Amino acid sequence: MKKILEIFLGILTAMGGFVEIGELVFSLNAGAKFRYSLLWVVVLGTVGIIVYGEMCGRIAAVTEQPVFTLIRERAGYTAGLGTLIAANLVSLLTCTAEIGGLAILIKLLFGGNYFLYIVLVLVFLLVCVWFMSFQVIERVFGLLGLLMIVFVVAGVYLTQDWNGVAWGFVPSIPAVETSSDYFVYAYFVVALTSSIMLPYETYFYAAGAIEDGWNPSDITLNRIIVIIGFSLGALLSIGLILIGGSFLKPLLIEPQLPGTAALGPAIVFGKWGLIVGVLGMFFAFAGAAIENALTGAYNFAHFFGWSWGKFRPPKDAPRFNLAWIVMLLAATLIILTGVDPVQVVEYSIIFAVVILPLTYFPMLLVARDKDYMGHFANGWLADIFGWLYFVIILLAALAAIPLLIITHGGEG
Amino acid sequence: MGLGALQHAKNHMRLGAKKRSIWIEAGVIVLLIALAVTLFVQNETKPLKQADIKIAAANLRSLSSDAGQLVQQFLDGEVTETFLRSQASLMRDKAKSTAKQMESSKADGEMELKRWQTGHLGEQLETKLAQLADGTGESAAVRIELKKLFGELKEMEDSLKQR
Numbered sequence: 001m002k003k004i005l006e007i008f009l010g011i012l013t014a015m016g017g018f019v020e021i022g023e024l025v026f027s028l029n030a031g032a033k034f035r036y037s038l039l040w041v042v043v044l045g046t047v048g049i050i051v052y053g054e055m056c057g058r059i060a061a062v063t064e065q066p067v068f069t070l071i072r073e074r075a076g077y078t079a080g081l082g083t084l085i086a087a088n089l090v091s092l093l094t095c096t097a098e099i100g101g102l103a104i105l106i107k108l109l110f111g112g113n114y115f116l117y118i119v120l121v122l123v124f125l126l127v128c129v130w131f132m133s134f135q136v137i138e139r140v141f142g143l144l145g146l147l148m149i150v151f152v153v154a155g156v157y158l159t160q161d162w163n164g165v166a167w168g169f170v171p172s173i174p175a176v177e178t179s180s181d182y183f184v185y186a187y188f189v190v191a192l193t194s195s196i197m198l199p200y201e202t203y204f205y206a207a208g209a210i211e212d213g214w215n216p217s218d219i220t221l222n223r224i225i226v227i228i229g230f231s232l233g234a235l236l237s238i239g240l241i242l243i244g245g246s247f248l249k250p251l252l253i254e255p256q257l258p259g260t261a262a263l264g265p266a267i268v269f270g271k272w273g274l275i276v277g278v279l280g281m282f283f284a285f286a287g288a289a290i291e292n293a294l295t296g297a298y299n300f301a302h303f304f305g306w307s308w309g310k311f312r313p314p315k316d317a318p319r320f321n322l323a324w325i326v327m328l329l330a331a332t333l334i335i336l337t338g339v340d341p342v343q344v345v346e347y348s349i350i351f352a353v354v355i356l357p358l359t360y361f362p363m364l365l366v367a368r369d370k371d372y373m374g375h376f377a378n379g380w381l382a383d384i385f386g387w388l389y390f391v392i393i394l395l396a397a398l399a400a401i402p403l404l405i406i407t408h409g410g411e412g
Numbered sequence: 413m414g415l416g417a418l419q420h421a422k423n424h425m426r427l428g429a430k431k432r433s434i435w436i437e438a439g440v441i442v443l444l445i446a447l448a449v450t451l452f453v454q455n456e457t458k459p460l461k462q463a464d465i466k467i468a469a470a471n472l473r474s475l476s477s478d479a480g481q482l483v484q485q486f487l488d489g490e491v492t493e494t495f496l497r498s499q500a501s502l503m504r505d506k507a508k509s510t511a512k513q514m515e516s517s518k519a520d521g522e523m524e525l526k527r528w529q530t531g532h533l534g535e536q537l538e539t540k541l542a543q544l545a546d547g548t549g550e551s552a553a554v555r556i557e558l559k560k561l562f563g564e565l566k567e568m569e570d571s572l573k574q575r
Contacts, residue, residue, distance in 0.1 A: 107498045107502070108498045108499060109494065109495070110494060111498050178573055178574060251478075251481055252477050252566070253478045254474040256478075256506055257478075257503065259495070259498070259502065262495075263482065263485060263491070266490045266491050267485060267490060270489065270490050271489070271492060278495075340506075408463070408464075408467055411470065411471070412463070412467055
């Protein structure tokens with residue numbers, strides 16, 4: 001019974017923690033610009049994160065070693081250090097955008113000063129991470145993030161062309177007005193894939209597996225959580241694309257603020273829909289901010305061999321605790337300069353795709369290495385999917401920066 | 413030369429190579445930063461192109477439609493007044509930034525007029541959004557004006573599209 005409850009909570013947590021501000025922005029805009037024709041990318045990205053999430057959880061359960069320790073071992077110090085710096089920069093930018101997004105959401109609910117709310121958000125996040133255990137953080141923010149289901153219900157309610165939705169799951173090039181729109185479409189394919197496969201998700205998942213004390217007997221639990229949890233999480237992205245395609249596109253609205261997303265549930269459920277939508281976003285963004293700050297700290301600790309973990313009292317892992325505090329402080333300072341959180345997240349998502357191959361390649365090598373993994377090494381299916389996705393993310397990484405420049409950040 | 417001295421010379425050479433490598437890496441980083449800064453400055457000071465003005469018009473068109481829908485949902489009782497004011501205030505900042513970008517730049521040839529017109533429409537949108545944010549405008553009337561602005565901005569955007 002306890003195991004079933006653990007699986008159930010794990011699935012809900014993975015689902016609730018799936019969406020953050022980047023995915024919200026790109027999913028809504030994907031629908032608003034190209035209606036349903038990017039739905040297939042959600043499936044592509046979700047299978048990718050399942051493949052690498054499963055490998056990551058399995059590596060953690062078998063070797064009981066964190067990802068960055070293994071990256072350093074396999075890739076060497078210099079390449080590993082490069083990956084560490086790039087990964088933590090992306091985590092810092094993502095954390096920055098989430099903090100800005102949180103301050104915007106509080107302003108939408110209560111009015112008042114945006115910059116004051118940024119500081120309040122910092123205090124809230126510091127208190128949460130300091131006082132809550134890893135399991136409590138995971139469950140509270142994951143489960144409350146499930147309020148985002150209101151977007152799925154609203155998306156389904158607002159959609160009438162289900163034939164068009166079904167065709168959206170088939171990869172195709174849509175009919176567009178101008179030739180530059182083809183590049184914008186390609187940009188969204190890359191950005192949406194990246195927003196679903198953000199590297200911090202796998203780092204955090206693997207660190208969490210060690211925090212939870214997983215061992216080889218948890219490999220089946222890992223598979224169930226990853227496959228069902230991430231698939232259900234993808235429904236949230238699909239719901240956002242439906243809102244974008246069915247509600248925003250006919251009005252020619254390409255959302256530039258998180259608040260625009262809440263108009264979808266509001267038109268269906270009225271003020272309660274609006275409030276539930278804003279609260280769902282709040283917990284999803286807060287969870288992502290904490291996960292990114294902790295991921296930065298985990299990465300530093302794992303790479304440099306520091307004592308780490310939320311399961312240890314802070315005095316036993318001082319540098320690890322200092323690292324996540326510094327991550328949150330640095331992110332807050334950046335957003336206090338007045339940069340637009342939505343613009344920050346757009347850049348962080350594109351730079352994340354550039355480092356995806358650096359992150360996932362060592363993981364793939366370790367997962368298929370019998371010296372590390374024994375008989376838990378990749379089977380033929382995991383190997384095929386692992387290599388296939390490595391090629392996909394490599395192509396996406398090569399295309400990301402040129403597409404960012406050509407399309408003026410996806411604007412045309 | 414004894415083995416100890418040979419080892420010492422090897423260590424010395426390795427240390428020298430390591431120092432050189434650090435300086436080369438630092439030089440490459442400085443060059444890359446200088447290149448990025450140059451590109452940024454060049455990008456900020458160069459005249460606006462047709463595509464830049466089209467993007468600005470599209471942003472403003474989207475904001476005007478978003479604001480119109482927001483007011484409509486407020487009038488239908490689907491969003492709170494606090495939400496309306498806060499969202500309008502955030503949109504005003506966006507419109508202001510786009511209008512400012514249009515006004516502070518120059519464009520080549522016939523695009524100069526389009527740049528000026530887009531900036532002017534951006535200013536009008538900013539004013540309407542400010543009225544919503546401060547509660548100084550009557551919502552239904554502002555909605556009608558937002559609809560009119562939307563039409564003008566859409567027309568501007570379409571005229572700038574390169575097929």
